[in-house]
Amino acid sequence: MGDSFDRELEDLPQALRWREWMGRVEAVLFASGTPVGREVLAQVVGRDCALDLLIADIIAELADRPYEIARVAGGWQFRTRSRHAAALRVARGDEAPTRREMTEREALVLTIIAYMQPITREAITRVTGKEVSRDLIARLHRQGLIARGPRSPEPGAPYTYVTAAGFLEAFGLDTLRDLPDLEAMQDAGMLQDEGDIGVPVGEE
The missing domain is CATH 1.10.10.10 (Winged helix-like DNA-binding domain superfamily/Winged helix DNA-binding domain)
Structure with a gap:
């Protein structure tokens, strides 16, 4: 300046x-x-x-x-x-909001990434009990909601995934500490069991 x-x-x-x-x-x-x-x-x-x-x-x-x-x-x-x-x-002249609404499956995967990041695609699959496709991860990435994190120490050193700045913007959050707690997520019907997600961000 x-x-x-x-x-x-x-x-x-x-x-x-x-x-x-x-x-x-x-x-x-x-x-x-x-x-x-x-x-x-x-x-x-x-x-x-x-x-x-x-x-x-x-x-x-x-x-x-x-x-x-x-x-x-x-x-x-x-x-x-x-x-x-x-x-x-x-x-x-829009008939619908510009952002495509996420499927329940995409919302669940995004929730898991938000609370357990950094996390691999294989680990997300283990949490959900169903295969998480590369296409699903790619869709969340294209929307600017997630990004690649550090490689995991697991065999093969797969990439992990983390939330991106677009995630905070899309959901009106200042930081990840503004995420609702797990009990609130369960009350909303998004999670069945607290063990499905693990430890919230910022806690050990």
């Missing part, structure tokens, strides 16, 4: 400085099609700016607007509120 860019705005009264910082952060988020991290936003505000409070003020101002700022995948992103999804589809 060039030397001419004044981050600190020390010549402005505190209230005006805060408003200018708010405008800068909002502009950066508005212009980005992907979540913007703290380190990027920190480049357009002063060193002493409380970024979380600043964004909270922007969110409050947008309370009555058809869009919002959401915390997603470790950053912030502008999103249209869900209640306007149908209107957007009509305006675009």
Whole structure:
């Protein structure tokens, strides 16, 4: 960023400085099609700016607007509120949401990867009791929901799979620690037994 860019705005009264910082952060988020991290936003505000409070003020101002700022995948992103999804589809001429809905089988495999990552395709097969095809893994990969992880120490060193940033974005999660607990998943009818998934992310 060039030397001419004044981050600190020390010549402005505190209230005006805060408003200018708010405008800068909002502009950066508005212009980005992907979540913007703290380190990027920190480049357009002063060193002493409380970024979380600043964004909270922007969110409050947008309370009555058809869009919002959401915390997603470790950053912030502008999103249209869900209640306007149908209107957007009509305006675009879409008959259905652009993202293909997952099958129950795909959702189960994605859930297992989310909770047990890194995990191999063979291990997923053992958990589900049914063969998990390479095509199914490839479909989740093409949607940006999963990615290849490190190779497993198992014989043959197969690839493992992990969730990708697109997984957090698709489900509106900030981090994997925002995943629902296993009991909630069981109550929703997605899992039959806690042993089917194992230890949640972040626990041993």
